[in-house]
Amino acid sequence: MELISPTVIIILGFLALLLFFQRKNLRGPPCIRGWIPWIGAGFEFGKAPLEFIEKARIKYGPIFTVFVMGTRMTFVTEEEGINVFLKSKEVNFELAVQKPVYRTASIPKDTFFTLHEKLYVTIKGKIGTVNLYQLTGQLTEELHEQLEKLGTHGTMELNNFVRHLLYPVSVNILFQKGLFPTNERKIREFHQHFQAYDEGFEYGSQMPECLLSHWSKSKKWLLALFEKNIPGIKTYRSAKDNSVTLMQTLLDIIEMERNEEKSPNYGLLILWASLSNAVPVAFWTLGFVLSHPSVHKTIVEGISSVFGTAGKDKIKVSEDDLKKLPLIRWCILETLRLRAPGIITRKVMKPVQILNYTVPSGDLLMLSPFWLHRNPKYFPEPEVFKPERWKKANLEKNAFLDGFMAFGSGKYQCPGRWFALLQIQICIILILYKYDCSLLDPLPKQSSLHLLGVQQPEGQCHIEFKQRK
Structure with missing residues (x-):
């Protein structure tokens, strides 16, 4: 029997070692x-x-996969994984959201891919930093109109208080003045259906619509609302300056691509995007401010120094006025840090290497802004509401603090972030200018049930408001 030569043994050993390391990698x-x-x-x-x-992070380390409903979700929590999430060309945003967009707004995959880039760029331009402050007058006027309806005093659940202000303001500015109903019954109907759609959005993005009859009913009601009103939105022109709204601009692009039949669906998607996060951010910001007496006092003193102490005048808010009241913006950003979305996601198109692991194609790569914002490396005393930490951010150049990802990051950051921040700033200024406000309940904890969007409150919180004398 012929013995195997030492050379062959070395080669076989080398190949075995190579295969071992490949399998390990x-x-x-x-x-x-x-x-x-x-x-x-x-x-x-x-x-x-x-x-x-x-x-799971504590038990398994900085990268782990969770298998849920036939889907592999791989979470990254440390720097190397975060860099892959943000910078790798092998992970894709559009592929990650195409199915949820189809389920929640019935926009087919091919339509979504054809239009997404063009619509994103248009939204970014229309309500981005360049044109943003042209909207301050309109926002102020609309908010004054809604505040008048609240009267001189009252008590109200804080979330409903914010909804009664921001629902009509956002709809009338972004879609068409007068689109939001003025009849009390129809207002209640809109609130009922949008809240049901919003609260069930996360389930609707993951589950067949046939299993969510209540949510599906509200989705169809909202689609019918847009189908009825799209012709009027197209032809609407502002009586003051003949300007066009964001939705009108988007409709021009949708029609140009011959997807007119999907106009109501995009109306629904824009409606959800404009309200689903702005409302809870305004809720939490007001809640945090009113729960911290020194912050509340400083903000009210700042507002009085800029606009005077009386609460009856219909003040106008300018870009310069906003710059004189930086603490309000710091409070909004600190609120966003503490109540950030549970996850943002990308789809892995080709296997990517993170630490000693290979994440296979097809996985959803997940990043949690909520937990990233609690990393003391980026945010010392992460559970404490400290708006003054935002002094270090270069907000004049629209740069946030390192590690802040409430709006996502990279190519497809939220295109409406600057509009949302402006809207909430002006909203808080006008509320605290007009009213003495106090909370009647402790601020509730955030709900632990949802991952999409800004965290919702776990329970109710009532506010008392009295017009300043």
Whole structure:
């Protein structure tokens, strides 16, 4: 029997070693699979997803995969993974959101891909930093109109208080003046259906519509509202300056691409995008300000120094006025830090290497702004509401603090972020100028049930407001 030569043994040994390292390098992150086929860890994950993410990070390390409802979600929590999420050409935003967009707004994949880039650039230009302050007068006027309807005093649940201000203001400015109903019954109907759609949006983005009858009913009601009003939105012109609204500009692009039949669907998507985060951010900001007496006092003193002490005048708010009241903007950004979205996502198109792991194509790569904002490396005393930390940000150049990702990051950051910030700033100025406000309940905790968008409150919180004398 012929012995194997030493050379062959060395070659075979080398190949075995090479295969070992290749297999090691192709090792995927730790995977939490659960024990039920297809559902995976869905039940445990769904009970409190934010808490689940943090417990998994502590147990499995900075990168781990969760298998839920047939989908692999790989979470990254440290710098190397975050850099891949933000900078890799092998991960894609549009592929990650195409299915949720179809389920929640019934916009087909081909239509979404054809129009997304053009619509994104248009929104970014129309309500971005260049044109933003042209809207201050309109925002101020609309908010005065809604504040008048609240009367001179009252008590109200804080979320409803904010909704009664921002729902009509956003609809009338972004779509068409007068589109928001003025009849009390129709206002209640709009509130009922939008809240049902918004509260069920996360489930609607993941589950077949046939399993969500209540949510589906509200979705269809909102689509019918836009279908009825799209012709009027197209032809509307402002009586003051003949300007066009954001939705009118978008309709021109949609029609140019011969997708007129999807105009109501885009109306619904823009409506949700404009209200779903702005309302809870305004809720939490007012709640935090009123819960911190020194912050509240400083803001009211600042408003009085700029606009006077009386609360009856219909003041006008300019860009210069906003610059004199930086604490309000700091409070909004600090609120966004503390109540940031649970996740933002990309789809892995080709395998990517993170630390010693390979994340396979097809995975959804997940980043949690909520937990990133609680990293003491970026934000010392992360659980404390400290608006003064934003002094260090270069907000005049529209630069946030390092590690801040409430609006996402990279190519497809939220295109309406500057409009939302402006709207909430002016809203808070006018409320605290006109009214003495106080909370009647402790500020509730954030709900742990949702991952999409700004965190919602777990319970109710009432506000008392009295017109200043």
